[in-house]
Amino acid sequence: MARYELVKRSVALITLTNPPVNALSSPVRHAIANSMERALSDPKVRAVVICGENGRFCGGADIREFAGPLRGPPLIPVLEAIEAGDKPVVAAIEGMALGGGFELALFCHYRIAQSKARLGLPEVTLGILPAAGGTQRLPRLIGIPAALEMITTGRHISAQEALKLGIVDQVTDQNACETALEFALKAVGKPLSPRRVSTLTTPCPPDLDALLEAATMQVKKKTPGVMAPLACIQAVRAAATMPYSKGMKQESELMATLFNSGQARALQYCFFAQRTAGKWTLPSGAQWNNSKPREIRSAAVIGLGTMGRGIVVSLARVGISVIAVESEKKLLENGRQMVIGMLERDAKRRGVSASLNLLKFTLSLQDLKDVDLVIEAVFEDMALKKRVFQELSKVCRPGTLLCTNTSGLDVDALAGVTDRPHLVAGMHFFSPAHVMKLLEVVCGPRSSSETIATAMSLGKKMGKVSVAVGNCPGFVGNRMLKPYLDQATFLLEEGATPEQIDKALEDFGFAMGVFRMSDLAGLDVGWRVRKESGLTGPDVDPKNPPRKRQGRRYCPIPDMVCEQGRFGQKTGRGWYKYDKPGDTNAKPDPLIQNLLETYRSRYGIQPRNISDQEIIERCLFVLANEGFRILEDGMAARPEDIDVIYLFGYAFPRHRGGPMFYASMVGLERVLERLEHYHQAHPDVPHLEPITMAYTGAQKALKSDKLDEAQALAKSCAGRPDFLPCDGLSICATHSHGKCFKLHWCCHLGWCHCKYVYQPMTNVAQLPSTPVPAAPSDCTDTIDLSISLTERFLRISPCFLPPPCPESPKYCNIAELFIDDYIVKRINGKMCYVQRPPIHTEAPSTPPQINPASLTPQKQHTEDKQTVEETVKGPKMGHCSSPSSSEDSGINALGGHYLESCEEESEDELSTDGHSSPGSLWDQDECTLLSPSKSIVEIIENIETTV
Numbered sequence: 001m002a003r004y005e006l007v008k009r010s011v012a013l014i015t016l017t018n019p020p021v022n023a024l025s026s027p028v029r030h031a032i033a034n035s036m037e038r039a040l041s042d043p044k045v046r047a048v049v050i051c052g053e054n055g056r057f058c059g060g061a062d063i064r065e066f067a068g069p070l071r072g073p074p075l076i077p078v079l080e081a082i083e084a085g086d087k088p089v090v091a092a093i094e095g096m097a098l099g100g101g102f103e104l105a106l107f108c109h110y111r112i113a114q115s116k117a118r119l120g121l122p123e124v125t126l127g128i129l130p131a132a133g134g135t136q137r138l139p140r141l142i143g144i145p146a147a148l149e150m151i152t153t154g155r156h157i158s159a160q161e162a163l164k165l166g167i168v169d170q171v172t173d174q175n176a177c178e179t180a181l182e183f184a185l186k187a188v189g190k191p192l193s194p195r196r197v198s199t200l201t202t203p204c205p206p207d208l209d210a211l212l213e214a215a216t217m218q219v220k221k222k223t224p225g226v227m228a229p230l231a232c233i234q235a236v237r238a239a240a241t242m243p244y245s246k247g248m249k250q251e252s253e254l255m256a257t258l259f260n261s262g263q264a265r266a267l268q269y270c271f272f273a274q275r276t277a278g279k280w281t282l283p284s285g286a287q288w289n290n291s292k293p294r295e296i297r298s299a300a301v302i303g304l305g306t307m308g309r310g311i312v313v314s315l316a317r318v319g320i321s322v323i324a325v326e327s328e329k330k331l332l333e334n335g336r337q338m339v340i341g342m343l344e345r346d347a348k349r350r351g352v353s354a355s356l357n358l359l360k361f362t363l364s365l366q367d368l369k370d371v372d373l374v375i376e377a378v379f380e381d382m383a384l385k386k387r388v389f390q391e392l393s394k395v396c397r398p399g400t401l402l403c404t405n406t407s408g409l410d411v412d413a414l415a416g417v418t419d420r421p422h423l424v425a426g427m428h429f430f431s432p433a434h435v436m437k438l439l440e441v442v443c444g445p446r447s448s449s450e451t452i453a454t455a456m457s458l459g460k461k462m463g464k465v466s467v468a469v470g471n472c473p474g475f476v477g478n479r480m481l482k483p484y485l486d487q488a489t490f491l492l493e494e495g496a497t498p499e500q501i502d503k504a505l506e507d508f509g510f511a512m513g514v515f516r517m518s519d520l521a522g523l524d525v526g527w528r529v530r531k532e533s534g535l536t537g538p539d540v541d542p543k544n545p546p547r548k549r550q551g552r553r554y555c556p557i558p559d560m561v562c563e564q565g566r567f568g569q570k571t572g573r574g575w576y577k578y579d580k581p582g583d584t585n586a587k588p589d590p591l592i593q594n595l596l597e598t599y600r601s602r603y604g605i606q607p608r609n610i611s612d613q614e615i616i617e618r619c620l621f622v623l624a625n626e627g628f629r630i631l632e633d634g635m636a637a638r639p640e641d642i643d644v645i646y647l648f649g650y651a652f653p654r655h656r657g658g659p660m661f662y663a664s665m666v667g668l669e670r671v672l673e674r675l676e677h678y679h680q681a682h683p684d685v686p687h688l689e690p691i692t693m694a695y696t697g698a699q700k701a702l703k704s705d706k707l708d709e710a711q712a713l714a715k716s717c718a719g720r721p722d723f724l725p726c727d728g729l730s731i732c733a734t735h736s737h738g739k740c741f742k743l744h745w746c747c748h749l750g751w752c753h754c755k756y757v758y759q760p761m762t763n764v765a766q767l768p769s770t771p772v773p774a775a776p777s778d779c780t781d782t783i784d785l786s787i788s789l790t791e792r793f794l795r796i797s798p799c800f801l802p803p804p805c806p807e808s809p810k811y812c813n814i815a816e817l818f819i820d821d822y823i824v825k826r827i828n829g830k831m832c833y834v835q836r837p838p839i840h841t842e843a844p845s846t847p848p849q850i851n852p853a854s855l856t857p858q859k860q861h862t863e864d865k866q867t868v869e870e871t872v873k874g875p876k877m878g879h880c881s882s883p884s885s886s887e888d889s890g891i892n893a894l895g896g897h898y899l900e901s902c903e904e905e906s907e908d909e910l911s912t913d914g915h916s917s918p919g920s921l922w923d924q925d926e927c928t929l930l931s932p933s934k935s936i937v938e939i940i941e942n943i944e945t946t947v
């Protein structure tokens with residue numbers, strides 16, 4: 001796993017040999033440790049160079065190892081031996097130095113990078129932090145602001161930027177290893193102390209608190225609810241305010257908290273799911289590794305509407321020459337100007353020249369006779385598309401691949417009108433096509449494996465995350481979307497408001513709730529589709545019950561909204577009202593409230609209070625249920641494919657892993673039970689009927705080894721009103737987004753709503769301050785979900801008292817973490833969130849002034865003496881936010897993909913910034929009992945740690 005050679009008679013060359021990315025798996029760590037020992041003890045060796053085989057330095061820790069217990073030597077001591085040695089060690093970085101790989105380089109005394117190398121700490125995108133000293137060493141090397149940015153975003157930087165920042169000592173266009181060998185020889189004899197990053201003092205800005213606060217606000221805003229970036233900020237603060245060894249301890253404690261969180265599992269699952277999705281397989285047995293793609297040098301795009309223009313840009317910017325076709329001169333000219341503008345802006349952003357010479361615009365299909373591939377992106381109308389395909393079949397040379405960008409029509413029906421059905425496939429882009437990463441490659445029953453291989457490989461070339469799906473109405477993404485949208489409107493009928501539903505979904509993690517998203521996408525598009533399919537409008541039989549279509553429940557409210565000319569943001573009115581057309585600031589509209597009330601009274605619907613739990617369950621479980629149907633129908637090969645589609649095409653929150661992963665986290669048994677419950681209540685909604693495969697999954701989940709003592713306790717307590725399962729969005733901090741740190745019995749009893757059912761967790765009876773309360777004598781069978789469980793618990797449980805002395809030895813104060821009102825303590829070996837004691841201050845205090853001198857590591861030893869009160873006064877941390885992942889920078893495409901190609905819209909990248917990020921749920925937490933100003937009770941939430 002690492003090769004050891006003596007070169008130039010006096011340099012030990014250690015080459016990591018663990019393809020494909022030289023990850024630091026257990027044997028590699030072993031090999032590095034042994035090689036270093038050998039080099040340091042060999043008198044012939046005067047210097048050491050570490051490099052990676054196959055032009056890749058190191059891709060970091062082996063993420064696959066995270067799922068099991070740690071084997072082999074821990075990484076940090078291995079790396080510490082490198083720095084502590086008395087011989088200069090040079091890292092020769094080719095390809096990439098990422099995560100633990102970058103940290104390995106930071107333990108070396110010198111770093112040489114090849115000019116094409118990329119460096120970064122992407123741990124945050126995996127729900128963890130750089131825990132091999134990255135958070136302590138990088139700030140010491142390059143200062144707080146730059147380190148903070150790199151660590152909280154996970155951004156990869158170029159070798160040139162690394163040189164500018166002072167991370168590497170030299171950049172070379174030659175072989176980095178050769179250069180490093182020369183460099184190492186010159187370094188022999190020079191003092192090593194100044195080269196040991198751990199001995200450096202972190203250059204600390206005077207406005208440290210303000211800087212960290214701004215960083216916190218930024219990550220909170222970008223994607224609220226994710227823990228890792230905030231933990232990163234905490235760790236960087238430690239680098240600025242603590243001596244190195246203490247900072248390292250803090251780093252490892254923060255890592256321990258994150259490591260087993262549900263978020264980390266979800267994000268790591270996403271990493272592998274994305275890579276798995278590329279490994280497509282067809283029912284015929286053809287798959288990614290036995291089918292050869294054709295090379296595509298030239299392509300044509302038919303239709304220059306929103307989709308067509310985005311597709312032209314996506315092709316041209318990767319060097320494929322494109323012929324763009326329109327039916328009318330005016331449309332062609334308009335499309336030409338927009339495409340050129342988009343390409344120029346894109347090129348400017350990337351610092352390259354726009355590839356305008358690759359473009360040709362024409363009104364004639366005859367010009368397409370020699371292209372390798374055509375993508376049709378005309379209006380979503382089967383008759384029109386068939387005409388286009390018939391024509392293409394006549395004009396294109398026999399080998400040309402014919403693809404359609406339909407968002408749900410029958411690809412095989414189109415194949416059937418051509419002379420080459422085996423060369424026809426769907427390439428379903430998402431709007432805007434040059435921004436959104438997802439591509440559904442639709443395999444018709446007659447599509448050849450070569451056609452699919454070519455479409456998948458072209459998608460990859462365009463930088464898309466391509467997923468092969470089957471040919472069914474709506475394919476995978478849109479097919480699942482329908483029941484999701486239906487549930488949202490059914491909930492409106494039953495008593496919810498658009499704001500309430502959106503808030504529940506945004507609190508869950510979606511950038512925008514379903515109604516805000518629909519307003520952005522435009523309501524008229526779906527309305528037209530419904531009219532065309534006879535669901536609404538004059539074609540509906542007047543004898544048809546108004547709220548039923550073909551015996552199934554139908555909600556006409558979206559049609560009624562459109563009938564009033566409310567088409568969303570573009571008309572300034574939709575589910576919300578806006579100050580003017582095109583405005584993005586959605587405000588609740590009393591007219592919609594009136595409409596809903598009138599509608600309900602017209603149909604005799606008694607509105608009821610609908611909990612956030614019901615909103616989430618009905619909208620998301622139905623999504624997973626349809627996902628199971630899709631798997632059963634063979635329209636997707638695996639759950640990962642479905643999740644990837646939702647992550648990249650529909651902005652499903654990445655830290656939730658995708659609808660299928662989320663369902664597995666909740667526990668399939670629970671999902672099943674809730675679906676059954678809702679289906680009984682709404683038998684005319686077939687999508688609520690649990691699919692057989694979900695049953696099978698649930699049985700599997702039950703048989704898993706997750707049953708433990710906590711489960712037994714949970715089961716024995718089932719039915720007791722004081723042991724209710726979690727109330728909906730109050731999801732436990734241990735496993736999920738950390739927005740709810742209320743005390744939930746579910747968390748203690750393993751009845752965790754947001755993770756595996758019966759996840760092994762602490763038996764509350766064993767926690768010193770949370771004895772299991774006796775069953776209350778006044779138990780009733782009624783459940784008032786509006787009262788938080790904490791509140792219930794505190795009411796019925798007088799024995800739930802604060803510990804006698806917060807500083808008693810059994811409590812060791814570990815860190816402030818995440819939440820304003822909480823600190824983290826280790827209790828009986830478990831990490832616990834403990835509510836801070838209230839601050840007794842006479843008058844509102846002014847923020848503490850930071851003396852820059854006090855921030856140097858040398859002076860930080862005083863932190864040992866920090867009092868509880870000082871801890872309380874510490875910086876206020878909101879809960880954290882997600883990594884800014886370049887992978888899913890697109891917006892939620894809900895509904896957007898219905899935009900037909902002839903619409904004329906702004907082509908600029910859509911952004912959710914500014915108007916879409918919901919505030920933190922924590923900020924809005926209404927659980928007054930947990931506000932320190934109102935409670936003196938210490939509340940403990942167990943948080944499992946196995947690291």
Ligand SMILES: CCC[C@H](O)CC(=O)SCCNC(=O)CCNC(=O)[C@H](O)C(C)(C)COP(=O)([O-])OP(=O)([O-])OC[C@H]1O[C@@H](n2cnc3c(N)ncnc32)[C@H](O)[C@@H]1OP(=O)([O-])[O-]
Nearest residue numbers: 021023059060061062063064098099100122130131132275
């Ligand atoms: C105490 C520890 C602290 C430390 O701070 C923690 C860490 O380092 S956390 C780590 C921080 N590091 C990161 O987050 C870097 C994560 N990796 C990447 O970003 C990209 O893989 C990389 C840019 C390196 C190469 O891109 P590319 O050229 O397009 O190639 P590709 O992406 O298609 O991958 C090829 C194959 O390699 C696999 N694999 C890759 N990396 C790892 C890994 N670390 N492990 C295991 N496997 C890994 C990948 O699954 C795939 O497998 P398969 O079976 O063929 O599907």
